Amino acid sequence: MPTIPRAFTTDDRYDRDRASNGRSRYGSYLAIHRHLFLDEDVPTAQVDWFAFSAWEIATSPIMAPGYVHTHPRVISTEPHWDDDGRPALTVHLAAPWPLRVPDMLGPNVNTWECHYSGDQIVDWSQPWDNDRVSVFTTLTVRVPIPVDRLPAPRYRVDVPDIETAKHAVNVLCMTANRIVNGLCVALDNPRGGQ
DSSP: OOOOOOSEEEOHHHHHHTOTTSSOHHHHHHHHTGGGGOBTTBOTTOHHHHHHHHHHHHSTTTSSSOSEEEOTTEEEEEEEEOTTOOEEEEEEEEEOOOTTHHHHHOSOOBOOEEEEETTEEEEEEOOOOOSSOBOOEEEEEEEEOOGGGSOOOOEETTEEOHHHHHHHHHHHHHHHHHHHHHHHHHHHSTTSOO
């Protein structure tokens, strides 16, 4: 049975091996960007705010490459709160066009560019040139986040605790992967191919 690629993964070995302090590259970024955890309207003990701030730092564009590695179809992520204050992680995925779009616009249309390293897709991006019409289809998925599974925020001298931030990020990864993994596979194989 083939391995299903995960939408979101973390890599502690890479984080440690690339750390300028010998402990955690991500930890250095947490210290530099600790201001992202502070908002005068949000208590620093709010678990979802802490988790999403940890996530923002762990992902591109702040960390490149990020502590969180993403499936090539993942274009971006962002937090979302509904009117009742329930948090969700919004995930934007590069998606193929609906079948009729090429018929409507003709063959000379730009869309997502797929970039390879060997025979492996490494990312999807928008072409830069404006020499013709460009159409980009995105699938947006909003995954509810279970606040009761997130760790209580911890700080060490106003810097977010590395292990607590990593735990929060891993909860977000596992929660999102339950939904987004299958969607990535379906988008990569729209007709159910191998």
